[in-house]
Amino acid sequence: MPSITSPILLQVRRLGVATLIAAFALGSAFAQRVEVEFWHGLTQPLGGLLEEFAADFNASQDQYHVEASFRGTYPDTMVAAIAAFRAGNAPHIVQMFEVGTATLMYAGGAVKPVYELFEETGVDFDPDIYIPAIKGYYSLPDGRMVSMPFNSSTAIMWVNNDALREAGLDPETTPLETWDQVRAVAKEVVDSGAAPCGFSMAWPTWTQFEQFSAIHDVPLATRANGMEGLDAELMINSELHVRHVQTLLDMQAEGSFTYGGRDSNADALFPSGECAILHGSSGLRARVVREAEFDWSTRMLPYYDDVPNAPLNSIIGGASFWVMTAPDRTDAEYAAVAEFFNFISTIENARRWHVESGFLPIRFGVFEELEAEGFYEENPGADIPYLQLTRAEPTENSRGLRLGNMPEIRNIIQEEFELAIQGQQTAQQALDNAVQRGNVVLRAFERANR
């Protein structure tokens, strides 16, 4: 029973002396198993679901053993993996959030791209099973895939139906497709006292800049949002971006928008009932289902209807799996990793992950299957993220982004946006500053990775 003995094995190996003795003592059944270390950054309950996949893989065959362990949040996991690589004992697989993509992609010999992994190990793999918005995010411009998609989300709009009703609006018929409509509803909600906060957003940079740019088919950065080279420059001080920040500032002035803080801080504002409309991750679903004591619904993100090409598809968030190298890594270990990847990418497992975790159905076939079975009628709104992500053929501007030190760029944009919200600078100044400071970060990354 691997689930009981594996922690013991792991501990022994950490001591670094008695691996062989332990293997003999515990019997030869899995003494030959190839061990794979897999570091992930998902908290409970999602982390537990992920670990079940590893356990199922281990039970499905007797050659390999994947040891999945939680290593803190994504940034923590990233730093831990980097430190381990520097010390020569990187994990075989590390789960990394989407904004770490560029950092790992340019990590040269530290990472083995998955197309190379499958080529070398001879394991069959077809990257075209993944929906384009996901495949594109984790592929080189020529289509070769560098990391293994797994838990993908996108940003959607969460709406408190009860708050709308209290404000005298019918959630079924009130249109919430454009920014004008969202603003009007948010104002009505606040003015009527139905909720103290009309509109807010979690992950401000992700939802209001990255998703916003994709949906409106405007570039976030040059060089196809950085996909085509390290020399990309930010372009978020365009007329449309300034207009959008100005809209948010105007909404704040009239009371219909309340800033809820950085990163995931504003997540709590929706299930608590404080904010009637929230832009947040589709991954918030489990929490909303559990905590919200009101009738709610999900919508696609709004757009400005006078912008040509809008609305396009949104882009993804979440994380993917990366294969790391180490000086003493064997072919058998890579084969184990390839088999594990093969296992998680089957239609059954992609479906199970989507249904259990609420993350997107990342490959073709899953959505169609569930729709035919009536899953989305039983779980209204669970189809919105997928429909939004696939509603258009991705363009250069909506395929995703690949900017070095993206976590820092997100912080810079949040900072400058906050200064505008505090009234210390205008929308134009905020975005000019963000571009100027963000470009400094991009140049530093370019220099360090040349």
Next chain:
Amino acid sequence: MKRRTIYRHKLLPYLLLAPQLAVTLVFFFWPAGQAIYQSVLIQDPFGLRTQFVWLENFQIVLTNPVYLESVRVTIIFSTAVTLLAMAPALLLAVMADQVVRGASGYRTLIVWPYAIAPAVAAVLWLFIFHPSIGQIGQGLRTLGIPWDYRIDGQQALLLVIFVSAWKQVSYNFLFFLAGLQSMPKTILEAASIDGASPRRRFWMIVFPLLSPTTFFLLVVNIIYAFFDTFGVIHALTQGGPGRSTTTMMYRVYRDGVINLDLGGSSAQSVILMTAVIILTVVQFKYIERRVHY
């Protein structure tokens, strides 16, 4: 005058010092040396490409207006934390010193916060001052004060100063109380007989006699404000809103761990280290002269 060693054996003193020296070497000199080495390099996070750039990292850091802003925040922050952590501690110590009944109960209560981890303390106060779920936060808003530290930079800075200082009051209290209790009673009694009021006794006798303790605490508190307040800031504001609570220490973390700019972050560590060394030397050289031991 030269004093000769009392040890006959030449090796023994070194042997006795060895454990402490080993700890200092491994946990201070080695990382500090690493920081200095890293600060003259530009390197990708994985250490695959390294360029030697002399002092360019320092030049980049010191000409960066965002960094200079964090220096300004750090000065305001550490001054305020030091004052706010020491003054109430002294007041509490003087009062606790006079308590006769239940003295140990009071002391335990006052020392309590010191046992709380900084991040936990921060979360505790977050639940009190949060504008929508915190008691005081909600109270302030009902009173018409637009309290929201997530948007207002000054309020955010006030909050992190308050929480950081609150954590340190207990520590200062302990030292002040010990100082007060070791004070020779005869001098105070003599002053009382001479008719000095309690206030006069405090300022003319107690305070000067406490000066070694005060001086020691001054050094410790400044170092605390510089280095140990990361947990509080990280849990409460993450350096925001804007950059209003980004201290030099928080910047080191941001640039090193989030931004993965190891060279720039190391340069900042070296600057921070130099600043604290200079501050401590200055304190010992100039302030210590006025201290009565």
